[in-house]
Amino acid sequence: MDAHQQTQQWVQQDLAHCWHPFTPQALWGKESEVLMLESGRGVWLTDSLGRRYIDGNSSIWVNIHGHCHPHIVQAMQRQAAKLCHSSYLGFGHGLASALAERLVALFPAGTLTRVFYSDDGSTAVETALKMAFQSCVQTPGREQRRHFVAFANCYHGDTMGAASLGGVGTFFSRFRGFGMEVTHVRSLEELRAKPQEFLDTLAGVVIEPIIQGVNRMTPWPKGLLRELREFCTAQGIYLICDEVMTGFGRTGRMFACMHEEVTPDFLCCAKGLTAGYTPMAACLTTEAVYERFLGAYSENKTFYYGHSFTAHPIGCAAAMASLDVFEQEHVLEKLPPKVALMAELAEQLRCTEPHVAAVRQCGMVMGIDITRADGSSYPQDARAGERACMAMRAHGLLTRPVTHDTLVLMPPLCIEEPEIRQMFAALAAGIRDALQGDLA
């Protein structure tokens, strides 16, 4: 079988039996080719027909140091050859211990001191919610704190608890009432204006710090996170930072909350934790929270929560190796010129491309809004963002839009200057190819 025949077979099997996430399956494979990705190296991905693409959204926001970084692959291989999986329920293992110490050391001493591992971003958020809730239930005087506040248009994952927080109507409104009750606010002012009796029922406030991802890559006003931290502290409400997208250098600092010297009570990380190589997540919390779960056996204060693959050894190996790469390759130190070049090229694009209406950026994360040439929005059914991204493939760039017409550029942090230029050239060409005919 040659590469074409093999690809054909895989596509047929996919169309017959597979079901893709966040995908209108009625259209899948009908309007554009189904790509079968086969290998990767650095910022490049290669499909089963040998065509190469820049990974413009870090394989759905997860990849940090590029694909198949030899140091990380070797660490995973070494661990795989020793032991692929052991239970974290009743046992420990060396890499999980060492990784916890290393993660905690990324934060100011004595702040976040405990690490609870899980599988992905959603379960890291579930962990934080359940811990915050149970911690309140088990603390005299805080038993009435059972509710959560989240922000309008936020995204915290798709399991029921995380989805209850979700503020994106398209994804979550049909599940309202099925999950837990959450109050959404648009701003800190709106939260502050709530009656004290309501604030006294809050276990936690959940936020994507510094920048909301799914909400068209929208940064928060400067200083908001710091003020929210102060408000939560004064009110005795836990601050839960969802750093699933922003963690591990994405915004230019190791964690986004570091831009405002904030330490939350719970910090959720996942996507980039293993450099994006295997599913694995961690919810970090304070010793004060941890101590709420200590007591005599009969007091039943245990956190009865966990997953089969908690603290997966190969994931821990990847995470440890990824932190090595941050140190050895001075990854964060090398970001500022890349961030600046992305800003410069985006501004050029905004000035020269009539379909580009606005650009928002935070470190290596960028959202680019596209509209009709006259500045009006496309109707949802025009699927302009999606068509533009499909057209970019022919120019060697892979990415996806969020919330219809915001194009995302979030390349692996290892991207170099020529590749950044190539990425923007492909983006511009794709927009032109897809939208040029759309005048009004």
Ligand SMILES: *Cc1c(COP(=O)(O)O)cnc(C)c1O
């Ligand atoms: C992706 C994401 C999640 C969900 O993570 P999964 O690993 O997909 O479950 C949660 N919060 C934020 C901010 C995310 O970007």
